[in-house]
Amino acid sequence: xxxxxxxxxxxxxxxxxxxxxxxxxxxxxxxxxxxxxxxxxxxxxxxxxxxxxxxxxxxxxxxxxxxxxxxxxxxxxxxxxxxxxxxxxxxxxxxxxxxxxxxxxxxxxxxxxxxxxxxxxxxxxxxxx
Numbered sequence: 001x002x003x004x005x006x007x008x009x010x011x012x013x014x015x016x017x018x019x020x021x022x023x024x025x026x027x028x029x030x031x032x033x034x035x036x037x038x039x040x041x042x043x044x045x046x047x048x049x050x051x052x053x054x055x056x057x058x059x060x061x062x063x064x065x066x067x068x069x070x071x072x073x074x075x076x077x078x079x080x081x082x083x084x085x086x087x088x089x090x091x092x093x094x095x096x097x098x099x100x101x102x103x104x105x106x107x108x109x110x111x112x113x114x115x116x117x118x119x120x121x122x123x124x125x126x127x128x129x
Contacts (some may be wrong), residue, residue: 022064022127025053029068033116040079044092047072055108062114066105070121084086 028046032039039046050072053065076095083091106117 001087018058018061021053021084025050025061025064025068030070031073032072037079039075043072044090045105047073047094047097050099051057051097054104055100062105063117064109066114066117066121068099069101073121 028050031042032046035042050065050068053061054069056062056065073095076091076098079091080088080095099122102118102122104124105114108114
């Protein structure tokens with residue numbers, strides 16, 4: 001997927017890789033939930049790739065990103081219950097990255113679906129506190 005700027009607005013250009021990117025985003029969230037705490041070692045590499053999609057011009061990809069971030073947020077919430085104190089700072093940084101990416105999605109205009117997903121994800125994260 002690429003994007004074109006026309007009249008000052010960014011527009012998504014759909015290509016064959018759009019579906020692949022969407023499937024990858026959804027897979028990250030699904031794997032996180034399916035693996036639960038066992039997914040934790042993958043978070044430092046998976047989360048930056050996912051967070052990078054928060055500002056994608058395509059609203060469908062931003063909505064999928066918000067859903068995946070919500071799933072990862074729930075996994076982080078579950079991890080927080082029994083995490084050793086030595087890992088709490090790293091877990092906190094990961095949770096901050098999730099929250100920051102959700103904020104970026106909320107600030108991006110143009111997609112009510114992405115906004116709804118991000119708001120729901122934020123509520124889910126707030127419930128983890």
